Amino acid sequence: MTDGRKPLDISSALDPKSVAVIGASRDPDKVGSIILQNYVSSGYAGKLYPINPNADEILGFKAYKSVLELKGKIDTAVIAIPAEFVPKVMAECGKAGVKSVVVVSGGFSEVGNTKLQEELVKVADKYCMPTIGPNCLGVMDPRTRVDTLFLPTYKISRPEIGGVSFMAQSGAVGSTVLDLISGEGFGLSKFISYGNAAHVDETDILEYLIKDRETKVIVMYLEGIKRGKDFFEAAKRASRIKPVVVLKAGRTSAGIKAAHSHTAALAGDYEVQEAVFRQAGFTIAEDLSDLLYYAKVLESEKAPKGPRVAIVTDGGGAGVLTADAIASLSDLKMAEFSNTTKAAIKKTMPPLVNAANPLDLAGDAEETRYSNALSILSNDDNVDMLIVIALFQTPGADSKLASKLIEYKEKCEKPMIVISIGAEYTETHKKMMESSGLPVYDSPASASRALSALYKYYQFRSSR
């Protein structure tokens, strides 16, 4: 069952050979000018065409009065002009053979101007021109160096190249999470803020990200879903190929009014959407921070063979708290070490180290003790996943330990994550590990939930 529309292809907006920036001007503070400047600063290698009827040259580029002067030469047009002029300019884009459009301008249905938005959709349809927006931040891809964000780089950092793609309806949530991603060790594949979703909607974007090879994990922040059945079909397909993490706003919105049955009273709109995500195998986030917690463990693309977790720690208390957090999640279990493991621990560790899970290496543990423990546990068939607690406040923990853990992350076939809690000194090491693809968490609760999400996802995938 579908709602019966083919996906709109947005690939030309993310990997264009040429871009027209409509609304760039000699005034550097204008949105269009910031966008043009961002393309330049990010090192975009394709052709840039500023469009402005009142300028000959902008930022050293020859300016054109209209896209009609550039027939067949433009892959994508970014439009940042007052709303009322947008449909007319889009029609010109259509005539000039522009493949896709990003409308950054606001002033459409979000302020009640639905008529103008309908006009925009009509033009987009007439010229078969996939249109992202209006009222959006647009798109960003650190690989192709596309960047339509009108937020200056000093205000919001741009993430490194990576495997996580993030789509968000809301520009504010989008830019906030983008800023947070740039502070994490993992990088970004695509960022797509799609605003009012007047033409290109969440299902089109999902379809694009399913196919996109650089995208390892899809992260989405949704406010609404336009084509439910198409979305559901795409969602089910997505999870078989790559993990999807979703945060949906609107949990508290009033459900069905005056329900006649218990079923209708229980199954409100949010509950149904959550069921859709669950049935499709999505990882459901409760909060913005969850998006990052889940994304980084899923990006590692390592499938756990089972639910059994081993904890290695240099702090007894942190080990117990983590074991408690594992026990509170119904799908994870604490691993029971094999006899071979127990014997090996007794042989290689100082006598004060007890061969039990959590494996407490004691406060004076340094990289060699961790290394011994990890090589033993990575060979234990009773262990499916590893949590390494590295408290950098202890005397033995320093950058040598961080390097050792990175080394094991490469060697060990089992999923492995780190918990490090602390201020500056810890942060430095956290960055070091994360930028090498080793996920680091700042609490037992977030780490355990991340492993649970990882386990559930691969369980789901192997069972379909």
Add this chain to the structure above:
Amino acid sequence: MTLLDYLKAKQLLDKYGIHSIESAYVKSAEEAARFSKGKPIVLKVLSGKALHKSKAGLVRLNLYTEQQIASAYKELYAKAQKLRPYNILAQHMSESGVEIIIGGRTDSQFGKVLLIGLGGIYVEVFRDFALRIAPITRKEAGDMLDQMRSSNVITHGGKNAKQIEELLMKVSALLVKNPEISELDLNPVIVTEKGYEVVDIRVLK
């Protein structure tokens, strides 16, 4: 929205192999007594004007003797006069077991939605339920049970899991093949170690 006649709704369930408790409309205390065949019965007034039967005092449980049946019939008959058109439904008493709800509704975005929940009068207090978009697969029926905190209580430690999964599949098929149904409540469905029995049905078109 209109409420489908109880016995028609029961027939609809029969068609999909969904087992519901033996029921008949009765027009007199004698007919009710004949229906009981010596077994305990329940009498209920069904009327579109009273959707919450228990709250309105329109249900009498556990009627054994002819005398009990006669007095309950007389009482319900009197109450029903204000609720015309109505029917008085006689049902055999169900075995005791865990009460669950199985339901469905039509969502404007995603289509038919299937629900299973811990039932009884605390449905909306415990809110222990699972939803899926119909049609579901057998695996998804199992997922629905796994998702609930009370899954072990409902399946009696897994003993009737197979029957409940099959029941979910049947209700899923019923919903998909009858698009005009906007809401469906099978509540309660009594589950025991051996299986289940649908005790009350509400189908809204």
